[in-house]
Amino acid sequence: MTSTDSGSTPKPPAKDPWELPDVSDLTVGVLGGTGDQGRGLAYRLARAGQKVIIGSRAAERAESAAAELGLGVEGADNAGCARRSDIVIIAVPWEGHAKTLESLRDELEGKLVVDCVNPLGFDKKGAYALKPEEGSAAEQAAALLPGSRVTAAFHHLSAVLLQDPAVEQIDTDVMVLGEVRADTDIVQALAARIPGMRGVFAGRLRNAHQVESLVANLISVNRRYKAHAGLRVTDV
Secondary structure, three states: OOOOOOOOOOOOOOOOOOOOOOOOOOEEEEEOOOOHHHHHHHHHHHHOOOEEEEEEOOHHHHHHHHHHHOOOOEEEEHHHHHHHOOEEEEOOOHHHHHHHHHHOOOOOOOOEEEEOOOOEEEEOOEEEEOOOOOOOHHHHHHHHOOOOEEEEOOOOOOHHHHHOOOOOOOOEEEEEEEOOHHHHHHHHHHHHOOOOEEEEEOOOHHHHHHHHHHHHHHHHHHHHHOOOOOOOOOOO
16 A cells, blocks of 8 residues: 555655755845945856846945946945845945944835845954844844845855956855745855855854854954965865
């Protein structure tokens, strides 16, 4: 007698974790797109064929940066960037993180938000991690944006490599965290649009602090070895 005959329902096959959605038609907004990290991400995604809008507090500054990047990148003020985008990457300085998100709560309603902000401090000994009251920058974003789908990713990328047009591919993994697997799948797929990159699911937002904090270690690595270090996850 088969399992069907006995009345039990066979389990569906497990989903391939590398089976990711097509994100090529989505518009990506980058808040903080005139800073080094945001500008680099905008450049790489646009170079990969993604529609990109960069945001800044001043529309003129964003438009000027977009014109310099070319590749069809557009510029707008932060609110306009958030409204017009399907996915919004938060790449603003940590000092302005909360204030920026609070001011854009309505524009980010219902959006997939990708927080890549690293709360860091610096002193004579170098970089060190800060721990926000909420636990991490990503968890702060989730608290401030209850109507948004918040994920965390793109923390460990070198702005120097991102912005260098002579670099054809960036060999690194992108740790992606979030509460909903469909959302983290989209962010993983977005990371994979950039040659050499791979998005790897790395847990829920409660695990974002250690991912954000690891940037302090990478800064130390880079200073010691005059490098632009990234990460690779083995055996997956």
